[in-house]
């Protein structure tokens with residue numbers, strides 16, 4: 001085995017745990033077959049089995065009994081017996097059948113498992129369907145006793161238990177952490193005091209990981225091991241229920257504030273049944289979906305409706321000869337669950353007090369927020385709600401000009417002034433990255449130097465960006481808070497909601513970083529760090545000095561106010577438009593009334609019940625299996641990256657851009673190159689995620705298709721129409737692939753086979769077409785890859801909309817500009833290809849855009865209302881070969897505000913802002 005293959009297989013190779021496990025079993029199975037055929041030696045089987053046995057210690061199945069049976073058959077040279085058992089176990093692991101069928105755990109039964117059910121039993125079907133989880137037991141008992149302990153738990157099972165579980169036993173803190181990372185089925189942990197610190201296995205990367213996950217995990221002394229382990233496990237998987245069993249004075253332990261993260265502390269010799277019942281109750285607390293549960297009850301009740309919703313109960317549908325197919329298509333439950341009632345067990349989304357409130361509170365718990373709000377009109381609405389709730393006319397918001405349109409429109413609605421900052425450009429793909437921290441700090445320092453820092457209310461950024469750039473959210477917030485301690489942050493995490501369930505991505509979410517900053521601010525060291533830096537910086541540090549320093553905020557002065565929006569439907573199992581606003585804001589009580597006004601403004605008074613239920617259910621799923629699902633999505637992405645970039649034919653025409661191509665070097669201080677670069681260890685990825693200014697979300701893959709002669713839009717069309725493959729957005733020469741919690745390795749196989757087919761046909765065409773065809777192909781590739789237009793930066797607002805702005809800062813009154821366009825008299829049209837357009841650019845007067853102009857792709861506004869149009873923008877538009885441009889009618893031309901109108905009057909908003 002090569003050293004890198006060995007590396008990938010060591011127990012601490014955490015990034016591809018489940019598929020790595022499947023691969024090992026497949027390997028064992030195939031070596032066993034060779035052994036049975038006489039092609040392989042027993043030693044080879046032995047080594048494959050031992051290699052795998054270490055990993056299996058962290059899983060309940062196949063367990064000691066079956067592993068012992070395997071070893072015995074090997075020892076007795078029972079080739080067919082070994083092969084049969086290895087085959088059965090590996091199939092069981094891949095199908096997950098053992099989770100439903102206790103018979104699979106017994107060695108005597110050699111029948112092959114049936115394929116696992118893809119669909120759960122239908123409603124009303126009597127077959128018991130009990131979800132399965134694993135209990136991690138950390139114990140000082142000798143390993144020889146572990147099978148006995150596991151069987152003790154099994155004996156406690158009762159018919160009426162809602163869930164079943166099996167136990168995984170380990171004897172040390174390090175093994176417990178490994179198990180929690182490697183085994184996504186673990187849902188609860190029982191810690192018996194007295195266990196060891198170090199792993200029994202050699203795990204070279206493990207300690208690096210422990211260091212990144214929790215400082216307490218790395219301390220080498222043996223004090224307080226239980227509490228340290230509990231803290232470490234919670235840092236890695238906050239959803240786990242932790243039980244502590246001690247023979248010390250448990251009352252005293254329970255009073256320790258560090259024990260707050262433990263679900264229950266028990267006296268060790270207490271009834272084991274007590275622990276069993278607590279375990280099941282803990283799972284139930286996550287399984288429960290207050291709104292969905294109630295909706296199901298509601299649907300079963302006979303109810304006559306006299307409110308305005310004819311399809312409720314389905315009568316208008318099923319009785320109709322004309323629309324009955326709708327009923328047949330969706331099924332009766334959809335109609336039984338439709339209601340406009342907010343009583344009789346259903347709650348009101350606008351003023352929740354019952355089960356919606358409880359569902360939201362559970363979502364807040366799950367996502368690490370103080371408050372969660374369900375939104376049924378997508379994150380487009382969530383963003384507008386947050387902006388309206390927190391900023392007023394005249395306030396300044398620093399935001400990425402390249403952000404989703406809901407932010408721009410949110411500012412038009414609220415009357416706050418955008419201070420646009422630019423993301424770093426990726427001109428070769430006609431797209432933008434993310435906004436460098438230096439740019440953000442400079443914006444704040446410029447405002448400060450003009451004495452206008454009090455006007456800035458919010459920093460509003462997209463995390464991660466469409467193309468996968470993840471901010472260092474903690475660093476951004478810390479450094480900004482060092483300049484303005486009460487700045488509010490809005491992190492648009494439309495795509496990134498799932499990140500909460502990866503311990504590696506979580507610190508880079510808005511909520512994750514807020515929790516870390518809060519914890520830091522409470523340490524004694526925080527004040528010392530701040531004071532030390534203050535002394536170093538001296539009395540009046542220059543702006544330059546501040547830009548170069550990694551600023552530490554004053555932990556006593558900061559007001560941590562963090563908002564995060566996510567399109568639950570984009571990365572979790574919610575129905576389209578299901579979205580959430582998550583809040584960690586120490587001053588939330590001061591704006592709560594405003595926040596409710598914002599809900600009243602934007603939320604429909606007829607929110608869709610199924611959507612609310614799906615948000616509730618999406619939360620349940622993530623709390624119970626999100627960790628494994630997200631790990632799987634990352635594995636699938638790494639598979640796709642590997643297959644495309646290493647396939648001899650596919651890589652001739654296509655490639656997935658590596659981290660080095662997506663994030664310029666200056667923002668990758670860790671030196672990380674790419675997930676698959678030679679010599680890269682997976683803990684290098686962790687370091688990048690931890691340290692770098694921007695890191696790349698592995699699940700978002702930019703597939704370059706320009707090198708195969710396709711522009712993004714037509715390649716997307718080809719995949720959809722010919723091969724039933726849907727991809728995400730496109731750029732001029734790339735498409736975005738995204739792996740999700742629903743992807744499987746079969747999806748990867750399908751994609752690869754399709755790309756292979758396409759490459760094959762290009763190859764043939766070029767071979768048969770001769771020199772002419774090859775020349776044409778090369779020219780097309782060059783046009784797509786090299787002749788790319790420069791991306792136009794935001795120019796500036798027209799002076800008329802800046803009368804209230806600072807001299808050196810670019811904010812402007814976008815709302816007044818937007819409404820100025822409502823008077824046709826004040827507007828004119830100018831085709832971009834006209835000589836008049838060139839003349840105006842050269843000699844004036846300024847051309848001032850009357851509205852947003854947003855080409856798709858790339859999808860960011862190249863003009864906003866009130867913006868002065870420059871040569872750069874016109875050049876970009878002329879080169880742009882896309883058909884869909886929102887806000888621009890080709891026949892009429894650009895819609896402009898007449899400058900003579902602007903010359904005369906004053907901006908109304910400006911007057912108001914002045915008076916404030």
Ligand SMILES: *Cc1c(COP(=O)(O)O)cnc(C)c1O
Pocket residue numbers: 377378379380381404406462466492494495567577579
């Ligand atoms: C999709 C998206 C939105 C809007 O979310 P919807 O749920 O589609 O309304 C907002 N911001 C970003 C960054 C998005 O990608």
